[in-house]
Amino acid sequence: MKMDLNSDMGESFGAYKLGLDEEVIKFITSANIACGWHAGDPLVMRKTIQMAKENGVAVGAHPGFPDLLGFGRRNMDCTQEELRDYMIYQIGAIQAFAKALGTKVEHFKSHGNLALMSFEDEKIATPIAEAIASVDPDLIWVVLGGVKGKMVTEVGKKVGLRVAYEGFPDRAYTPEGSLVSRRQPGAVIKDPEVVAERALMMTKGKVIAVDGREIPLNIHTLCVHGDTPGAINLVKRIREKLTAEKVELVPVRKIL
Secondary structure (H helix, E strand, O other): OEEEEEEEEOOOEOOEOOOOHHHHOOOOOEEEEEOOOOOOOHHHHHHHHHHHHHOOOEEEEEOOOOOOOOOOOOOOOOOHHHHHHHHHHHHHHHHHHHHHOOOOEEEEOOOHHHHHHHHHOHHHHHHHHHHHHHHOOOOEEEEEOOHHHHHHHHHHHHOOOEEEEEEOOOEOEOOOOOEOOOOOOOOEOOOHHHHHHHHHHHHOOEEEOOOOOEEEOOOOEEEOOOOOOOHHHHHHHHHHHHHHOOOEEOOHHHOO
């Protein structure tokens, strides 16, 4: 079995440092790099891509709403034209740095509430897909695995995109297959052993929801949030657990 292990990175900004990028990047296979709107800046983008290149980690675009104050975790009311242009702008920025550093952007993963809204609303998913396809149709679109990924899969297929499904072993799931809101207690799981066991379960196509129910979850990539306290312990334990179970960790392009 093959599985990608990704983390959201490059989310520091100016004098403010967020996440444990330098440590976490040694244990992952794909990095989703902030493009400067919800987090990140030109210097951080360049440094993070350089780190990814040096560690043999695939580079992905991680665009969000123009919401630095809210870290992209607030809903915004945007037109489809605005959303399309916002995505093109951010993909272009990360692609320019990747090209300057002799590498390339391989996948696209929306950040925060932009992602969550796109999984529920075709009118938001469509301009995102159109933006990706118009800039680089070879980019892999990473979306939430399970039932919430069905609609965006169809949207992606209409414009010729490959879609990869993502699971979050460090996040709690609702019985409907959504992520529990971060505002709710227990939404973020911090115990390395629990997270690693959930990661292994996800490689077998299932996850346990908050009500104890087992729900199907076929995925290609696992995400560990770099800003979660103890993220380095989580990602190390996941890697140890999956490797022991003969799961080969590779960038998502080698799975689809």
